[in-house]
Amino acid sequence: MTDTDSERVPGAASAPSSGTAADHEGSATPPSGTRWRRPLLPLIVVGTLALVNLGLRVVMAHKALPAPLAGDEVAYTTGARVLADAVRALLQGGEVPTDELQARLVGNGWFMPGMPLLIAPLFLLDPTAGDFTVRFYLGVLSTTVFLAVVAVVARTLGLRTAAVLLVVPGLIPMWALFGFSAWGDVWAGLVILATVPLLVVMWRRLDSDGAVRLRDAALLGLALVVVLYLRSSTLPLVVAVLVLLVVVVLLRTRGRALARSLAACAVAAAVVVALLAPWSAIMSRTFGERVTTTTTMSLSVAYAFGDRDELCFGPCVEGNIWTNMARYARTVGEQTGENPLEVRRQMRDYAMRDVTPSGYAAGVLDNFSRYAFSPASYDHVFRPGATRAQDPPELAPDTLNIAVTLWTYLVALGVAAVAVVAARRVRTDAQVMVIVASLLLALLMSQPFVHVSSGRYWPVFAPLLGIAIAGLLAPADLARSSTTLRRTQVALAVGWVVVVGALFLVAG
Template identity: 40%
Template sequence: MTRRPSRVDPLVALVAAALAIKVVLFWRVAELPFRGDEVAYRDAGCALANLVRDLVSLRGPDSAELSRNVIGSGWFMPGMGLVLAPFYLVAPHADDGWARAWLGLVSGVVFVLAVRSTHRTLGRPFALALCLFPALVPVWVLLSLTAYGDLLAGLVLVILLGRLVEVLREARAGRPLSVRDGIWLGSLGIAVVYLRSSASLAVAAMAVTAVVLLVSRLRRAALLPVLAAGLAFVALLVPWSLSASLTLHDRVVTTTSVPTSLANTFGDRAEVCFGPCDPGSTVWFAPVRYAREVSRATGEGEVSVLDEMSDHAREEVTAHGYARDVVDNFDRYRRIDGFGSLLKPPDAPHDQGFWQWVARDLSLRIFGPVSWLVVAALLVVSRRRYSDQVVAVLVKVGLLALLTQPFVHLAGSRYWTTAGALGGLAVVVLGRTVLDAVRRPEVEPGDEPSRLLTALQWALTAATVVVGATVAALAA
C-alpha cells in the first residue's frame, strides 16, 4: 500500500515564499547605510537604549539626549525608536546592516502575526490575499528592511481590524465585550499611531465605526469596554505628548509636522518663512529652524509659529491649485518604484537588468492592476451577510482614511505601504461581493445583513464618488 504524498498548505507555502523573498532581497540593502528619516529613527533607538541602561544602572537619564534624539523637532513619534531600542541595547555599536537585519526580523514576525490573526478572524481567503498582496511585491519587501514605520503600521492596522471584526461578531451573537478586550484594542490602536502618525485618522475612523455598532447592539454593556479602550490609548499616548509639549513649550498631541507639510505641499515655498527659508537646509527642516529661532526671540510656542508660517504660505491657495496638487500627490502616491531605485548598495549604478525588473518593473506590474481592484472594492456594496458587511465597512473606512494623506501631505512612493495590507483585503471584499451578487447563496441564521451597514456602505461609496469627481472637476 503506497502512502499518498502529503499536500503542502498553500497558505504556509505563501508565507514561506514571502519570508524567503525577504531574505534574498536583504542582500541588496545589507550594506546600505541609514539615510534621511531613518537616521532620526536610529538616533531615537540609541537614545532609548541608553535610557534603559541608565535606569538599570540607577543613573539619572540623559535628558539632553532624549530631548535631542527622541523628541527632536516633534516630527517623528517614537514608534520605530522603540522597535530599534532592543537591538541597540544588545549591540550599541552595530552597523546599519545589522540594524536592517533586525528590522527585517521584526517585520517578518509582525507579518506572520498579521497573517495568523487574519486567518483566525477573517478567514482563509483574506489570509491568502495578504500573502499575495502586498507581501509578494518586491518594493514592499525592500521597505520592510528599512526604519520607516509605514509598513509596520499597516500590518498592525490589519491585526486591529481583525480583532474589531471578531468583537463585532461576538456582540452580534449576544456575547458582551470584556474590559480586557477594550484594553487590547486601545493598545493596538496606539501602536499604529506610534509607528505612523498619519494613520491616526484611520484608527479613529475604524474605532468610531466600531463603537457605533457596539453601542447600537450592546447598549450599556459596551460602555465600560469602550471606555477601557479609550483610556488605554490615551494612557500610552500621554508620555509622548507630555514630553514633546514640555520640550517644545507648546501643545503637541502626536506630531508637529502638519503645518510645514501643508505649507510645502500646497503653499508658496518662497513664503514659508515669511519669505525664503535658509537655502542651506531642506524645505522640511529650514522652516523648523526658523520657527525655533522666532520662538526663542518672542516667547511664542514653536508649534504656534509653525501654524502661522503655514497660514501665511497658503494665503494665495485657490481651489483649482489645491485640486491640482492633490491630483499630483495621488500620482506620486502610485509611483511605488521610487524607493525601490533608492534602496540599493552605495555608489551602485542605476538599476538595470535583474534589479530593475525586481525593484521597479515587477512591482509596478503587480501594483497597477491591484490598485484598480481596490478602487472597485471601495465602490461596491456588500448586502448578503452581516459577517461580510462588517469586514467591508471597516476595510473601506480604514482605506479611505489613509487615502486622505494626499489631501494634506506631499505624497511619496513609500506611503502606500501603510494602505497596502488593507488593499489586499479589499480585493477579497470585492470578489466576495461580486460572487454573492451572482450566486445569491443562502444566508445562515444569525448572519442576516444589517440595514445600518448597508446604508453606511452606500454613504462611503457616495462620498468616494463625490470627492473624486469634485477634485477632478476643480483640477481640470
C-alpha cells in the first residue's frame, strides 16, 4: 500500500508553493486533481479494516453494555447527571444546584470535568439513562470519533497510516472495549491522535518555508485543552507540545513567516489558557490556592511511593484509601486552620520520608510494568454486575479477550519500540511521525513517575503506537530523508534508552 492521497492534504491546500505537500508526502502518483487515478487496493484494505473495526465494536458491545459502571466511571457519570440537571434548570429558569455541582464535579479535586461534559448531553436527552445507555452512547461516540480521526489521518498522512491505526489500536479487543467506558483515558488518546496530523501539517508548512496557520494553531490549542480536560495527567504533554512548536518555529522560519508563526503559537497557547482558565479558577477558589487542573498529585505520589501505613501520619481509616486520605486531610485542615492541600503535602512528605532513590526507581518500574504491560487487566471490569453473580461462567475471566489483547498489544508495543529506537532513512513525513509519536509517548510515560498505575491507562498512548509503527513501515527514501530529523530521532532514542536504563540501574 502506498500513501497516494497526499495531494489532498488540507493543511497544505493553501501552502505558499504549490505541490509542496505532495513533495513531502513522497507520493508516486501525479499531483492534484487525480483522485480518480488512485490505486483501488489501499482504499479497499482501509475500507475492509474499518468494517472489521465496526464488527469488533459490535462484538465488544455484547460484553461491555451489561457491565455496570465501575470506580471513577461512576464519579464521572454522576458529574454528568448533575451537569445536565444544572443546564436544564438554567434553561427552565429554575434553581441551579450549585452545591451539588460543587460536590459532584469538584469534590475532592481528583477529576477533570471532561468526561462529565462529554456524557452530560446524554442526560439532557434522557435524564433516566442508566449504565447500559451510558455505555451505548459512549461506544457509538468513540467509534465515530475514532473513524473520523482515522479519516483525517488518511487525508493528511496517507492510507498506510490510516490502515495501521485501524489495526493498532483499532483491533486490540481491550481498546475497543475501553471505547464503551466512561474513563477519560481512551478519549484523551483519541484527541492526542488527532493532534498528530495537525502537527505534521504544521511541519510541512514550516519545511516549505511557509508559516504556521492560525487555524491550525487554534485547532491544536483546542485539541490540547480537550486532552487536558479529559486527563489531567497529560499536562506535561500539553505544555511540551506548545514549547516544541515554538522551538521548531524558531529553528525553521525567519522574517515575516517567523512573526506569523509565533503569532499562531500564541493563539494555540491562548486557546489552551482561555479554555482552561474557568476550570482553574473554580478549582483555585474552592481550594484556596492556585490549582491548575486537579489536586491529585501530592497524595498520588504519596500513595504510589510512600509507606502506605504512614499515609495519615499513621494508618488511614480502612476503606477507599483515596476518599479517606482526602477526608483526613480536610479534617486535619479544619482542626489546625491549615489549607487541606498543605495537609496533603505534609502527608506526602511524612509517608515518603524514608523513600530512597532506588526505592523510588523500583516503584516507577513497578508502575511502568502495570502501565505498559498489563493491557488486559481491566477485563474483569467489563463483566456483568452483582445481579448476575449467580452465573459463574459470565463472571469468569474472558480468556479469549485477554489472550488476543495481550498478544496484539505486545506485538504492537515491540514494533513501536523498534520504530522509536531505529532511526531509518525514510521521507521526512514519516520521520516527523515517528518523532512526534516518540516524543508524545515519552511525555505520556510521565504518569508512572507520579501515580500508581494499572491496566486502565494504556489506551491513552495506544494510538501513538500505531503512528510509530506506520512511520517504521514507510519505504526507505534516502533522497527525501532529513539528516536533522534523523539526528533528532536518534537523540530521542538515546533519551529513551538512557532513562529506562537509569531506572533499572538506580532500582538495582
